Amino acid sequence: MGIKRTYYEDIELFSSGTILFWTIVLLIALFGAPFFLSGYHLYLFSIIMVHVIVAVGLNILVGNTGQIALGHAGFFAIGAYGTVLLMTMLNLPFFAALIAAAFIAAFFGFILGLPALRLEGPYLAIATLAFGLAIMHIIGHTQIFGGRQGLAAPMLDIGIPQLGWSWMLFTETSLYYLILIITILMVLLAVNILKTRAGRAFVAIRDSEIAAEVIGINLTYYKTLAFAVSAFYAGIAGGLFAFVLGFFDPFTFNLILSVIFLVMVVVGGLGSVMGSVTGAALITYLMYDLFKNVNEVPVLGDLILHVSRNWLSAVGSMDNFNMIALGLVMIGIIIFEPLGIFGLWIRIKKYWKTWPF
Numbered sequence: 001m002g003i004k005r006t007y008y009e010d011i012e013l014f015s016s017g018t019i020l021f022w023t024i025v026l027l028i029a030l031f032g033a034p035f036f037l038s039g040y041h042l043y044l045f046s047i048i049m050v051h052v053i054v055a056v057g058l059n060i061l062v063g064n065t066g067q068i069a070l071g072h073a074g075f076f077a078i079g080a081y082g083t084v085l086l087m088t089m090l091n092l093p094f095f096a097a098l099i100a101a102a103f104i105a106a107f108f109g110f111i112l113g114l115p116a117l118r119l120e121g122p123y124l125a126i127a128t129l130a131f132g133l134a135i136m137h138i139i140g141h142t143q144i145f146g147g148r149q150g151l152a153a154p155m156l157d158i159g160i161p162q163l164g165w166s167w168m169l170f171t172e173t174s175l176y177y178l179i180l181i182i183t184i185l186m187v188l189l190a191v192n193i194l195k196t197r198a199g200r201a202f203v204a205i206r207d208s209e210i211a212a213e214v215i216g217i218n219l220t221y222y223k224t225l226a227f228a229v230s231a232f233y234a235g236i237a238g239g240l241f242a243f244v245l246g247f248f249d250p251f252t253f254n255l256i257l258s259v260i261f262l263v264m265v266v267v268g269g270l271g272s273v274m275g276s277v278t279g280a281a282l283i284t285y286l287m288y289d290l291f292k293n294v295n296e297v298p299v300l301g302d303l304i305l306h307v308s309r310n311w312l313s314a315v316g317s318m319d320n321f322n323m324i325a326l327g328l329v330m331i332g333i334i335i336f337e338p339l340g341i342f343g344l345w346i347r348i349k350k351y352w353k354t355w356p357f
Contacts, residue, residue: 013191030180034173042172043244048284049183050241055264055280056190056273057233062262063270064194065226066206067116068125071132072261075231077139077253078105079238084151085144093160102235109231113224132258140250150249153242179240186233190273193229202226203271256323260287263326267333269342278341286326 034042054076061067082101086092092100108131115127139145158178159167169175193199201222204212213219242248260283268279337344 013188027184031177034176039172042176044285044288046172046176046179046244047241047288048281049179050237050244051261051264051280051284052183052277053186053237053240054234054261055268055276056187057230057237058261059265059268059270059273059276060190060193060202060233061226061230062265063272063276064199064206065202065223067113067223067226068121069128069227069230070125070255070258070262071112071128071130071135072230072234073253073255073258074132074135075105075109075234076238076241076257076261077135077250078108078231079235080242080248080253081139081145081151081238082235083239084153084242088154091162093162094156094158098236098239101239102232105235105238106228106232109227109229109234110224112231113227116223116227117220129255129258132253133255136250136253136255139253146249148249148251150247150252151242152247153245156243175243179244182236182240186236187273187277190233194273198222198225206271260326263330267330267340269340272340272342275340275342275345282341283326283329286329 033045037045054072058069058072061069079098079101082104083094083097086097086100087094090097112128112131116124119127140148145151156169156175156178157166158169159165169178194202201212201217204215204217205219205222205226209219245252264279264283265276266279267283268277269275333340339346
């Protein structure tokens with residue numbers, strides 16, 4: 001009946017044997033995927049996992065703390081540029097550079113969290129939006145960041161070459177496994193964060209700031225902490241994204257990317273870690289695969305091509321359809337399933353538990 005009978009149930013990682021079983025099946029499938037997937041699909045899965053990290057972190061801020069954010073592309077960019085520059089200019093090992101860049105992003109997240117103490121709703125959204133745009137333009141006009149020409153990621157060495165221990169990752173498969181392991185760790189970290197005192201404080205702030213303050217929750221501390229944690233996740237994802245792409249420029253981290261990150265969380269389900277994972281996977285697949293090859297969609301492909309050729313502008317019409325289709329998916333989710341994919345999963349479980357009634 002979902003009633004908790006012991007305190008251990010509040011902190012246990014798997015609430016049932018069924019969840020544990022399917023988690024193991026999923027992990028086996030993910031670790032075995034490189035044996036069956038092509039290089040392109042490994043690349044696609046790598047991007048999906050990077051976006052999962054961002055979405056899980058953003059969910060802590062938006063879904064669990066109730067703070068709107070439209071500037072996560074800025075933290076994503078800080079992670080990417082910070083990791084590459086720390087490796088190339090300061091000669092730091094990969095993991096040290098990745099964590100340091102994530103903490104730099106977290107620092108900026110803390111700074112951005114300060115306006116959240118006085119702003120809310122659309123005003124906070126505008127403030128975070130301005131941050132994302134400012135980061136993109138600052139990077140694009142600063143020579144140390146490569147300016148508008150961008151930066152190329154160095155060869156990925158996850159060892160410590162400064163001490164003579166080198167472990168180069170040359171293949172897409174090895175990069176895939178690296179990102180997979182980091183993604184699993186970051187998702188588990190998010191699950192555990194939400195079960196701590198800080199996680200409960202985040203939820204209390206989301207539900208009612210006045211009530212949270214009355215029971216002794218420090219709004220200043222926990223609001224800025226939520227921004228910092230979320231930015232840390234985006235920084236980690238940005239550092240990994242740099243090596244997935246190999247080359248990137250400031251316009252890679254534009255306003256649309258911030259909006260897409262928020263779409264992933266909303267489509268997956270606000271306040272749900274697994275919802276964020278599924279939302280990021282779905283939206284990334286639609287953007288990078290299905291809607292990119294929209295002419296190959298069964299039945300609708302030919303119709304879409306006909307509409308594009310006869311009713312849309314000739315230049316970039318199919319690329320624009322990608323955004324149109326993504327917007328329609330977002331509208332459909334909000335209208336028909338406001339709780340997102342997680343809400344749909346809850347309805348399916350309830351249906352099967354009460355079937356055939």
